[in-house]
Amino acid sequence: EPEVTQTPSHQVTQMGQEVILRCVPISNHLYFYWYRQILGQKVEFLVSFYNNEISEKSEIFDDQFSVERPDGSNFTLKIRSTKLEDSAMYFCASSDPGQGAHEQYFGPGTRLTVT
């Protein structure tokens, strides 16, 4: 069964450093998303991406964040200058508009720890 994959599974970085989180969405999906989950809290939407551009973003997704689809398979989230409060699990998701754009399938996540 196709699935969303994410790398790395755990990333430790120092405050102020840049990080890039990587995702490979399900191959025939056209919508891509990033969500985050601070430890013990609910999952929060960050951004959605379709047709090579951001289609929606939340208030959390400020100028420190950016997304890119550098090739036909990868989807990345970059945090330019990490803060302590960026420590969280980051989940990538994708959906297929042919099956209803709402059905979002999540990857296993990247745990980001900012020290």
Added chain:
Amino acid sequence: GENVEQHPSTLSVQEGDSAVIKCTYSDSASNYFPWYKQELGKGPQLIIDIRSNVGEKKDQRIAVTLNKTAKHFSLHITETQPEDSAVYFCAAPMNTGFQKLVFGTGTRLLVSP
């Protein structure tokens, strides 16, 4: 914007019992309601969803019911098993573009053998 409330926050049942988790939403334009199961250290897994044109949907031991008038929907798990133990999240889309899912706060379900 959409606000999703979920309860209970924790639910303990004996193996074989039924479990019910309830969610309410605020945006009457929402028309799609998924449920996700999250096991420790893993990503949310879509287990069942319902669209607003039906009131109930079943998939083996799992069912979801929707009451559009009251703006609430519920997850029902029958004949629970220890492997059902996980955190369950409901969600509803923001009406803007229907892409942004707003999640509930989660229910930790513990099924004891």
